[in-house]
Amino acid sequence: MEKRSIIELRRPFLSGCRTSAVLSVLVMGAGQLNNRQYGKGIALMLLHLAGLYVAIAKLPHAVWALVTLGETSARLEKVGKVYQQVIGDHSIYLLVEGLIMIFLMFLLLAVYVLNIRDAYRCARLREEGMPLHTFRQTLHFLLDYRFPQIAIAIPVLGILFFTVMPIVFMILLAFTDFTRSHMPPAQLINWHGLETFRDIFRLRVWSETFYGVTLWTLLWAVASTLTCFAAGFVIALAVQQKDIRFKKFWRTIFILPYAIPLFVSTLILRNVFNGQFGPVNDYLELMGFGRVPWLSDPEWAKLTLVLVNMLLGFPVIMLMIIGVLSTIPGDMYEAADIDGADGLQKLRLITFPTVMYTMMPILIMQFVANINNFNVIYLLTGGNPVNGNYQFAGHTDILITWLYKLSMEQGQYNFASVIGIFIFVLLSGFAVWSIRRTKSFKEERL
C-alpha cells in the first residue's frame, strides 16, 4: 500500500510521455513540471516568458530592421541660425542589431527543441520506474559531470557572436549598395540583391580584374609554396649531410631571416630591389650585367615577389624538414647502401616519401596561407606596377590585397565583400578537399 502510494506520487498528473512532450511544446517547462521536476520546470518557464517578451517586444523591430535597413535617414535641420542633426536610422547598426536578435532567437529555438526532448525522455524514464534527478541533483550533476561543456560553451558563444556573426554580416553586405558614396547616417543602405555579383561578372572592367587577379593569386600561391618548400628541402638536405661541419652554425645562419620581423625585412627589401637605387642592381652592374627592373616591370615584379617570399619563408620549412630527417632511421640507409642504391635513389625512395608524409598537410596549409599572403605583397609592391585595364588593382595584387584596396582605400564595401565571399569559398574548398586527400589525414601508415 505504502509502496503503491509512492509510485502513485511519482507518476505524473497526466500520464504518458507524449503528454509531457506536448505540454512542453505548449509552454517550455510545463512538461518538466508534469514530471514533477519543479526547479527545472520553473527555470524553463521563466526562460519561456523572457523569450516571449523578447519575441514580442524586439523581434518585429529586428525583422523590420533586416528587411528595410531603416526608413528615415539622418538630416540637418536649420533651427534659427544653427543647424541641428536629426538622427535617423543607421542601416549598419540596424543590420547588426537585427542579426543579433535573429541569432538569439535561434539559440532560444534550440533550447525549445531540447526542452521538448527532455520532457519526453524524462517522462519515459519515469514510466520505466527510474527515479528522476531533483533540481539540486541536476545542478550537482551539471557541475560535476558537465563542467567541460559549460566551460566550452563560452568560447562557442564567443565564436558564434564574434566570428560567425561578422561573417554573416559581411556576406549580407554583398547584397547591399554599401559604398563610400552611399553611407550612413545621412543615407540609408538598401538591399539590391545579386546586382554586385552580376556587376563583377558582367561588367568588363570588373570581370577582367577579377579573372586576372584570381589567376595571379593561384599562380602566386602555387609558386610561393613550391619555391619555399624546394629551397627549404635542398638546404635542409645540405645542412644534414654527414660531411658537413659546423652544422649548428649553418642552421643559425639560415634561420636569421626568420628572426627579423617580416614587416621590417620586407620594407628593407623593397629598397634593396629598387631598380635604380637598390644595391642588388648596383652589384649586377658591377658584375657586368644590366640593370633588372625588379619592381617596375609587371613580370619581373611577380618574380621578385616569389623570390622575396622564398627568402623569407624557407627557414621555417628547413627547420621542419631537419626535424623530419632526424626521424628517419639510419639503418634504412644502411640497408639501401648494402643493396647498392646510389644517393639519388635513396633520396627518391626513402627521404622524399618520408618527408612528404609529414609535410603534405603543412604544405597545404602553406598553400592556403599563401592565397591570403597579404604582408609580402602589400609591403613589397603594394600591388604595383599599375595596370590601366584593372579596376582599382595593379599587376601584382592578389585577391586579399585587392579586397583591402576596395574597402579601405576606395570604399567599395559591397564589392569587397563579394571578393571576401569568393576568397572564403576558395579557401575552404581547397583546405577541406586537399587535407582530406592527404595520407596523414587518413591516418594511414607509410
Place this chain on the structure above:
Amino acid sequence: MKRRTGLISLLIVCMLAVTACGSASPAANPSSAPAAASESPLPSSDATMDELQPEPGAELVYWDKKDAFSEYAVQEFEKKYNVKVTLEEVMFWETVGRLITDGPAGTGADVFVAGADQLGPNVNSGLFLPNDYFAEETTNISVKSALDAVTVDGILYGYPRNIESFMMYVNKDIVKDAKLDTWDDLKAFAKKYNDIPNNKYGLFYETNNLLYNYSFMAGYGAYIFGNNGTDKNDIGLNNEGAVKGMEFYRSLKEILPVASSDLTEDVKVSLFEQGKVGIILDGIWNLGRYKSLPFEVGIIQMPKMPGGVDPKPYASVPAYFVSSYSKYPNASKLFAHFMTTKEMQLKNYEMRGVLPAYAGIENDEKLESDDIIQVFAKHVANAEMLPVIPEVQYFFQNITPVLEQIWNGADIRSTLDKAVADMKANIAAAQ
C-alpha cells in the same frame, strides 16, 4: 537524458549571458542618442540667438597632432571658456576614416582636423555639422579659395586653419646661382649636374604622384571638373591642355631617366638629405625637417613651362570640423572657431611655420620678413583647390595609373581618353 538536461541548463546560463551582452551593445545607442540630440539643443536655441554658450558640463574630444601648438591652444581655450578639452593624437588624414566608425559608437571626436579634400566624398554621409553660427566671421577673415574648399552645395562646413601645398626645395650648395626661371633653365642645370651612375640628380621627385604632376596639365588648361569643379559630367582631363601637360611631363624623363616606380619618397628624401640632389618637390609640411640639414635649403617658385605658362598646382586646406555626433555642438563650434581666429592662426604659424588661411597675409608684418612664407604664398596664389564634389575621388583612382603608363611611353592621347572614359563609367556606376 542527463546530457540533455545539462545542455539545457547550460543554454539557459548562456542565454542570460548573451542577453546581458546584447542589451549593452552599441546597437542600443542609436535609439537613445536621437532623444538626447533632438531635445537638448532645442531649449538652448533661444540662447544661441544672442551668443553661443557652451552647454553646461560640456567636455570635448579633439583630434589633431599632439604638439606644442595644439596643447597650447587647448590650454588657452580651457582658460577662456572653462570647457574641458581632451586632445587625442589622430593625424588629419585619418580622422574622417575613424569618425565613420567611432562616431556612431559614441567614442569619436567632437572637433577634428581634416583635409578639405576629405569633405566632399564624405559630406553625403552626414558626418559634418555645418559652420553656421560663425559663418559670417569665417567668411570675413578667410581667403576665398580656402572658403570654397570647405563649402559644399553652398553650405559652409569647415573652419579653415592653414593652406598646404608642395614646394620646390633647393639645395643651395648645389644650385648656387644657377638660373632657374624656366623649366628649360632647370633642365639645362640638371643635365649639367646629373651623374646617374653615382645617383646624383639635378631634379628628383615622385613622377607617379598626382600631387606634383597635375600642375603641368592644369597649367596648360586641363581641369578636373568644369564649372569651378562642380560639374561632374564635364571632365577636362583629356583636353588639349592635358595632352600638352603630359607631353611636358614626359619630357622630364630626359633629366630623370628612371622607372617611375623606383622614384619613391624614401629614395627622394634620403638622396636629398645626403646632398646628392639639387632640387626636389615636397610638401610644405616637411619644411621643418629640411631646415635642420647641414646645408642651406631654399625654396623657389615652380619655373615657367614652355610658352611662358606657370604650372598650376593644387593646394589643400586642413580645416577644423565639428562632428555631427557631437553631444556638445555649441562648445564644439566655439572651439573650432576659437582655433581659427586670426590670433590662433598666427600662433600656429609661429609654432609650426605653416601658411595661415586668412586673407591679407601678404601684408601681415609678422609674415613679411619670412622669405619662405612669401615664396609659398606666391606659389599658392597660382594654385587651385581640389573640387569638393564627392566624385573627386575618381580623379585620383583613375588618373594616378596614367602617370606611370605615360612615363613608360604609352600613347598620351589614348591613355588619357581611356582613363577619362573609366572615370565617367565609375561616376555613372556610383549613381
